[in-house]
Amino acid sequence: MVKNVILSVIFLVALILILLKERKYCLRKCRANNHQHGASHKHGEWISIDFYSYASQIRGWNPVFKVSFAVALVILCIVLDNPYVSLIVIIAMAYLTIVRGGLAAREYLSVLMIPAAFIIISIFTIVIDISKEPAGHFNLHMGFFYIFTFKAKLEQGLLLMLKVFAAVSALQMMTLSTPSSEIIYVLRRSHIPKLIVELMNMIYRFIFILLDVSAKMKNSALSRHGYCDLKTSWHTFGRIAGNMLVISLKKANAYYDAMEARCYDGELVFFEEYKKIDKKLVISSVGFLIFLSIFPWITI
Structure with a gap:
């Protein structure tokens, strides 16, 4: 349990550091924009995920590479089932989306809030149980019944939440930097x-x-x-x-x-922009995946 608390603290510290770095970047950018032509911001308008993907600074990366990298990370998070691996993936995906992609941390967190709500509700259903008699290590009397849980269930729920958040973060990195038309192009090439x-x-x-x-x-x-x-x-x-x-x-x-x-005949045709695969990105991603694969054995 202590190990999981330490993991959570490390995650929060890393998130705060990313937020501070992104805030400094945004302040410099806002000052430059205000000096040139003044600031402008619109409130109350819905912004789709495609807006973020088209504005992302890593949009130029090959879509096949991004989709393959995200899927490989999801598989590793599920197969390895290691909290340290999940934590590294969460921090790495936040770094790619916020620092390299240029997305505001506030916007990134707002996008994550949607799956986070479902994840937290699901974890509660796993961790918490109901009984007519007091049971477990922690219980709360609700009048006619007791809500209780065990330390083992709390640990299991925390580990599962980290794993799911890591998988979701990998997919969010893909969707927030890759337009839907490019993802569909990759799915077509995969013979879906x-x-x-x-x-x-x-x-x-x-x-x-x-x-x-x-x-x-x-x-x-x-x-x-x-x-x-x-x-x-x-x-x-x-x-x-x-x-x-x-x-x-x-x-x-x-x-x-x-x-x-527009001559629709039962098949949607999209303009497909060819993007070269950067060998440095491929080498870096393969090295990162290998590091994640051997990391559980390093920490034993």
């Missing part, structure tokens, strides 16, 4: 069935279209005091949910008509 790939792309695109429409309707409701109290908020939420169904059907018809107007 065409129907699955095209469905993935259309569903992915349509999610952000609906999110953008939802954000605009919410901003419109806010400007009309649609969330002034609890009753009005529930009424506004219901109206927006009802409108989303109608708008989604209209959007689907409109986009299908647009696809047919």
Whole structure:
């Protein structure tokens, strides 16, 4: 248990150092922008993941390399099942995305919050149990029942959370630096069935279209005091949910008509930009994977 606490402290310290370094970089960049033409920032707008991937400074890396590297890291995290390996992957992916990719740490953490919520809820269901009688090393009386857990379960939950966060961090590095069209290109080269790939792309695109429409309707409701109290908020939420169904059907018809107007014959064709594979990146990534593979035996 003490070892896991130390791991958590190391992770927090590394995260704070990355945040401080990124903050200094952002301050210098903001001062330069303000000196040239003044700062401008927009609030209340939904920014899709594609925006971050196109703005990433490592977007020029070969997509096959990035996808293969991310998948290899996910496999290593699952197979090795070592907390130190998971911690190294989390820190390394944060470094690649924030420092090398140029993404703001605040934006990176906000993107991670979505899977983090599901991970934490899942870990709670594994760690916590319910009983009519007091049990376990830690228990909480809730009136008619007890919520309890064991030290072994807490340790298991912490290790599992680190492993899942490491895998998610690797995939987030891939998605935040690789546009969806390039990921689809890699999937096609991997001989994934065409129907699955095209469905993935259309569903992915349509999610952000609906999110953008939802954000605009919410901003419109806010400007009309649609969330002034609890009753009005529930009424506004219901109206927006009802409108989303109608708008989604209209959007689907409109986009299908647009696809047919562009000679859609059942296959989506994307412009594929050729990007050379940097040998230094390949050597570095292979060395990093080898280091992760032998690291559990080094720490024994």
